Amino acid sequence: DAGVIQSPRHEVTEMGQEVTLRCKPISGHNSLFWYRQTMMRGLELLIYFNNNVPIDDSGMPEDRFSAKMPNASFSTLKIQPSEPRDSAVYFCASRDSNTGELFFGEGSRLTVL
Amino acid sequence: SQKIEQNSEALNIQEGKTATLTCNYTNYSPAYLQWYRQDPGRGPVFLLLIRENEKEKRKERLKVTFDTTLKQSLFHITASQPADSATYLCALDEGGSTLGRLYFGRGTQLTVWP
Numbered sequence: 283d284a285g286v287i288q289s290p291r292h293e294v295t296e297m298g299q300e301v302t303l304r305c306k307p308i309s310g311h312n313s314l315f316w317y318r319q320t321m322m323r324g325l326e327l328l329i330y331f332n333n334n335v336p337i338d339d340s341g342m343p344e345d346r347f348s349a350k351m352p353n354a355s356f357s358t359l360k361i362q363p364s365e366p367r368d369s370a371v372y373f374c375a376s377r378d379s380n381t382g383e384l385f386f387g388e389g390s391r392l393t394v395l
Numbered sequence: 396s397q398k399i400e401q402n403s404e405a406l407n408i409q410e411g412k413t414a415t416l417t418c419n420y421t422n423y424s425p426a427y428l429q430w431y432r433q434d435p436g437r438g439p440v441f442l443l444l445i446r447e448n449e450k451e452k453r454k455e456r457l458k459v460t461f462d463t464t465l466k467q468s469l470f471h472i473t474a475s476q477p478a479d480s481a482t483y484l485c486a487l488d489e490g491g492s493t494l495g496r497l498y499f500g501r502g503t504q505l506t507v508w509p
Contacts, residue, residue, distance in 0.1 A: 286438075315497065324501035325439075325484065338496060373438050377497075382427060382488070384497060386438030 288374050288387035296395050300362040303390045306355055307376030315384065316349055316359050317373045325373070331357065364394045397422040399500040401485060407506045408475055416470040416503045418485030423498075425487035428461055428468050433482045433502065442483075443470075475507045 287306040295301055307314050315330040329339040334351045342349070346365070351357040361368055371391050375384040402417035418428070427446045431439035445452045445461045445468070452459050458471040472479050482502040488495045 317499075325499040327496060327498060330496060375438070382429070382444055383441040384429075384431075384439070384486075386440070388436075388438050 286376055286385050286387035288390050292391045294393045298363045301364045303359045303372050305357045305374030308385055311376035312379050313377035314357050315375045318370045320370045366394045369394050401500040401503045405504045410507055410509050412475055414472040414475050414505055416483050418468040418500055420466050429486045430470050431484045439484055477507050480506050
């Protein structure tokens with residue numbers, strides 16, 4: 283397996299634009315997590331899914347953020363409209379339910395000007 | 396409020412020494428605790444998991460302890476090498492299963508100098 287795949291790796295956009303981040307989890311993993319990492323706040327849990335169903339989105343900062351998982355092999359995190367304070371690295375991770383181990387993607391570095 | 400604290404933001408040690416990193420938590424009752432390594436520009440990589448009924452776990456030069464009374468985990472790297480330089484993150488669940496939320500500390504940046 284190629285691991286967790288995220289795209290894009292880097293995105294620079296202007297304030298007010300819509301941003302869509304994509305994630306392909308490892309096949310067979312039933313849980314998927316979206317995290318945001320900044321120097322100030324570290325790794326923050328935004329939302330996680332079990333079997334494609336959102337279980338907890340209490341970490342999503344505000345209504346401008348939304349996440350979907352239409353099937354077991356794909357998830358998106360959308361920010362609309364984007365703001366400069368959304369600038370961060372966004373990580374997707376899938377979990378091996380047997381071991382509890384998280385496998386992270388390489389992250390999407392978002393810069394909102 | 397719930398909190399995960401890792402001892403210091405940065406730890407510098409000489410090659411060959413043992414590095415000891417601390418993870419303290421409050422207002423959690425985790426069933427297990429995990430340690431991850433993160434290199435610059437990369438995603439975190441899993442190292443070890445220790446369950447609440449395990450006091451200690453080892454993997455090669457790594458050792459983790461878990462004290463649920465003190466609400467603390469210690470992470471040791473023996474015979475440290477410059478290649479061990481990275482940020483180390485502890486993570487814990489809310490308790491109960493491998494399907495729950497996983498929360499991370501801010502991490503400790505370890506530098507091993509020759």
